[in-house]
């Protein structure tokens with residue numbers, strides 16, 4: 146049996162301000178920093194340690210993992226960062242307040258943009274300052290990989306190669322792994338690991354900064370999962 150820990154980053158400033166975030170590189174809020182510390186303390190209390198960490202290219206996740214590993218005195222472990230674990234790219238909604246967007250477009254449409262795995266939020270153009278092609282951290286991505294908008298299905302398509310190639314590889318080498326990601330990149334991963342259908346994944350919402358333990362069998366099928 147292998148244990149895998151998944152954790153969504155601590156609360157960000159835009160979580161607090163109730164804004165669509167996506168790939169915007171927003172920092173943790175003071176509460177988010179505390180959540181990351183508490184997560185580390187909880188893992189310590191339960192005797193967890195890790196050989197390898199994985200996270201996105203966004204500072205709210207990078208910092209959460211760093212703070213948590215600091216609590217475990219495990220800052221020395223290798224951490225792989227990949228754009229494939231980034232939050233879902235929220236297109237033209239990035240930066241907008243969620244309540245104001247509901248007032249403008251209606252609750253039903255906004256809920257579809259947020260949770261329907263096949264609904265694309267409105268796209269940006271390549272001229273938009275939010276286009277990741279303007280950001281040097283994404284300079285090695287091909288034009289096809291640079292998103293203008295993403296739904297959960299498309300997010301899943303770019304998360305899974307990283308899961309299958311890098312994370313699974315580490316688990317198979319008996320490494321104890323922690324993955325710090327985002328609400329929707331983790332929902333995509335959990336949809337895959339737990340074989341959730343579109344309806345089931347709609348109901349899934351992850352809290353910020355709470356470690357979720359997956360116990361996996363030899364074939365990396367889920368035995369059980371629980372929040373610490």
Ligand SMILES: O=C(O)[C@@H](CO)OP(=O)(O)O
Pocket residue numbers: 160164165166167232233235259328329
């Ligand atoms: O804004 C976002 O990027 C995400 C996560 O905070 O929001 P939602 O819950 O709407 O997917």
